[in-house]
Amino acid sequence: MTSPNPKDAVTSPTVHFSRGIPPLEAIPSADIAELTGSVLSAEPDRVFQYAPIGRHTGDRELRDQLGAFHSVDPDRIFVTNGSLQALDLLAAHLLKDAPRKKVLAEAPTYDRAVQIFERHGAQVSGIPLRGDGLDLDVLRERLRTEVPAFVYLIPDFQNPGGVTTSEEKRRELVRLSAEFGFTILEDIPYRELRFAGTAPTLLGELAESVEGARVLTIGSLSKILSPGLRVGYVIGPPGTPGALAALAESTYLSPAPLLQVVAARAFASGLVRRNIDEVRKLLRPRHDTAVEAVRKALGEAALCVPEGGYYISVHLPVRTTEEKFLAAAAAEGVALTRGSAFYPADSAPPSGTVFLRLPFQALSDEEFAEGVTRLAAVAQRAE
Ligand SMILES: Cc1ncc(COP(=O)(O)O)c(C=O)c1O
Incomplete structure (x- = not known):
């Protein structure tokens, strides 16, 4: 893999695909x-x-x-x-x-x-x-x-x-x-x-x-x-x-x-029921955008098309190690959780792939799409 060139470092804000916490607007x-x-x-x-x-x-x-x-x-x-x-x-x-x-x-x-x-x-x-x-x-x-x-x-x-x-x-x-x-x-x-x-x-x-x-x-x-x-x-x-x-x-x-x-x-x-409806309304468009953006930028790498929740995930084919991939993603302005950390010690993502959890619940449509576009570029360059 070629090391990221500092001149290429992005200046636009980092996209955080890192935490699965509710967005503030989902808490009444x-x-x-x-x-x-x-x-x-x-x-x-x-x-x-x-x-x-x-x-x-x-x-x-x-x-x-x-x-x-x-x-x-x-x-x-x-x-x-x-x-x-x-x-x-x-x-x-x-x-x-x-x-x-x-x-x-x-x-x-x-x-x-x-x-x-x-x-x-x-x-x-x-x-x-x-x-x-x-x-x-x-x-x-x-x-x-x-x-x-x-x-x-x-x-x-x-x-x-x-x-x-x-x-x-x-x-x-x-x-x-x-x-x-x-x-x-x-x-x-x-x-x-x-x-x-x-x-x-x-x-x-x-x-x-x-x-x-x-x-x-x-x-x-x-x-x-x-x-x-x-x-x-x-x-x-x-x-x-x-x-x-x-x-x-x-x-x-x-x-x-x-x-x-x-x-x-x-x-x-009735607040819990009302809030569940509100959160569904809030997250549904983010979910739809995320599913579409992943399909467009990363092809068929998604584990599934989720019907709810916070996460879409992919097994992304790469020609490098997870460590180097994460470093290259960080340099490109994408913060990720280490995918292998989600695997119990005796298991691992399929060989030749990195596992990426992409929480969509707290990102705007633009941020999410930008994040996966950057990831696609990193995967393509990574060797
Ligand atoms: C699968 C799962 N279980 C439990 C928790 C923790 O939830 P709680 O805030 O109720 O401790 C989380 C939080 O992200 C989770 O994803």
Whole structure:
């Protein structure tokens, strides 16, 4: 690869394809502030006191609202500080006495989840992610030699791939969970942000009619209301919320009561539903532009055409190393997250390609198109 010539360095602003955070205009800050004000004046005793202890699974009002939102019994819900904490507590719970520490995940997958599982002693192994979900042939083969403690999936508008697991694959995954006796964690922070098509069934819902299947669903308000509230939750079979509560109580007691009550009122007042509609309206055109711009600049390299969420991703053929590609992209004014970091340690992007996650949620049409055009130029030059 030729080193970038400093004379060619772009002077126009860097395009940041790096973070998957909500754009500020997707967070209804004024409405949340107003709700918070009314909670503070109406319920100071409730929100400034400790939450009750003794297997406390979260604010009752919030669990009722979440139960209604998902049409599940609120007693199956456990509230956490963001869904990352749900991943941490579940890893502790599921791996503590597990005879096997093997965890299977999509390759690529959400890198922070892998780090969390590894901190709890897991050996995380990657199963290739196709345009419609996990490669089930590879999964079945792995299951024949070793049954994991759990399989971690992001079945809707996956981070980083943008992929949605098909209905057919969901049914088969749930069936395999029952046949081999492993738990599935489905992490669904982007599920409500659908711009096209119809939503496949939640794996957790499918599991209800398959004897022996075990699915834990992990939700979050970060992408549909506000990440600053740090409200996440687990929907599990009876017993799971209590087990997680015991872990929580021995470390931090409970999530902040104030933030839970504010979240509950955001559901009760209709703000969450309204905001989901607003975010869909805001992101749909960005999504459409991104899909088109990728097709135009990078051809058929996309893993899938996402129907929602934040991400489109590509396996871009290159004749250089990832490191050199990233350096050349940076010199060209494109900031990227290292794609190989999304792959569990025993997996990697297909050889001869770099994996690029291209979040579109926070970029204008022009910025996104400019970013992928620059990437195409870098790929063409890179040797
Ligand atoms: C798949 C996935 N899980 C979990 C999280 C973390 O969400 P939270 O803010 O609820 O901790 C993210 C954030 O980007 C994510 O993409």
